[in-house]
Amino acid sequence: MADVTDPNIAEAYKAVRNDADETNWLVVGYETNKKLVLQAKGSGGMDELVSNLKEDSCNFAYTKVVSKDEETTRAKFVFITWIGENASVMRKGNMSVHVANIKSVIRDYTLELKASEKSDLSDDAILSAVKKVNY
Numbered sequence: 001m002a003d004v005t006d007p008n009i010a011e012a013y014k015a016v017r018n019d020a021d022e023t024n025w026l027v028v029g030y031e032t033n034k035k036l037v038l039q040a041k042g043s044g045g046m047d048e049l050v051s052n053l054k055e056d057s058c059n060f061a062y063t064k065v066v067s068k069d070e071e072t073t074r075a076k077f078v079f080i081t082w083i084g085e086n087a088s089v090m091r092k093g094n095m096s097v098h099v100a101n102i103k104s105v106i107r108d109y110t111l112e113l114k115a116s117e118k119s120d121l122s123d124d125a126i127l128s129a130v131k132k133v134n135y
Contacts, residue, residue: 001034002098004105008038013106015041016064019075025049025063028102033094036060036102046123053118056086058095060102062109065123067130076130079109083116 015023022043029039039059040052049063061080066073081099083092111133115121 002101003035004101006037009105012038012041016062027052028060050118050121053082055084057084058087058091062106065126065130076110079112081114085116
């Protein structure tokens, strides 16, 4: 079980969900083997989010994307599990258990993705995946 009590995680989650706040992403990572903390947040979209993901780390991320169709524009939310290719085996294993803990804070999302390559997280890839589940 992971400790997800860092109040900055919940605050950043609320900011991403708040239409009046420009924050559109957050990244959570490990402070210790069992303590998750907010590592970064921002308003620069997927490129900025992805720049905070490292090949030797495991993170949970959350982002807001705008989905447009002929009639509406809607905010959609994506929960991302990032497992860097060079992350330790122990950390990779912890992720599968700790995902339930972080989901107790980051609860609402349209789409859940798992990624280990930054190319999987381009604006186009995320928007395309969101459109496939758009309802």
